[in-house]
Amino acid sequence: MDDTESERWEAAEEGMELLHAGELDRAIDELLRVCHDDPDNEYAFHFLGHAYFEKEAYPEALKSYVEALTLAPEYVGAMLGAGQTLRMMGEYDRAIRMGQRVLQKQEDDSDALFLVGATHFQKGENQAAKRYLERFLETSPELEVALEVEGMLQVIRGEVLPFPGAEDTVEN
Secondary structure: OOHHHHHHHHHHHHHHHHHHOOOHHHHHHHHHHHHHHOOOOHHHHHHHHHHHHHOOOHHHHHHHHHHHHHHOOOOHHHHHHHHHHHHHOOOHHHHHHHHHHHHHHOOOOHHHHHHHHHHHHHHOOHHHHHHHHHHHHOOOOOHHHHHHHHHHHHHHOOOOOOOOOHHHOOOO
């Protein structure tokens, strides 16, 4: 990281800290201020995207991630954030392409493997999902995410049924 990048990172740090503390509205305000003061700060745009994502404001999140990628086209964190946002917006093919872009750079990137595998799972493309999700488990992920992925794989293998929709619940 050169001096200019370090300065941009430091300028975004307060917003990052607020984000990690769960103070999303304050983080957004701070990161918007940094983006306004330094419209070339890819880190501020990336973390602004993350804050919007946490608030489920997906269009705003995607716009922020895209701005970060415009400024820094190889910014893997922004690629992954954009991919997860696209997945949450139901833009599955675009999400997969974003994950594949990361995997072209880093073939065993756990976040990209999860993104691509989970997106294929959501599309019902079970064989593709299985390949990526099994590779994801080989990266030794955190227990909570590993259990989530193992649950998807159990559904794919037919060992358990997917969670029923509201029309299938006992209450109805």
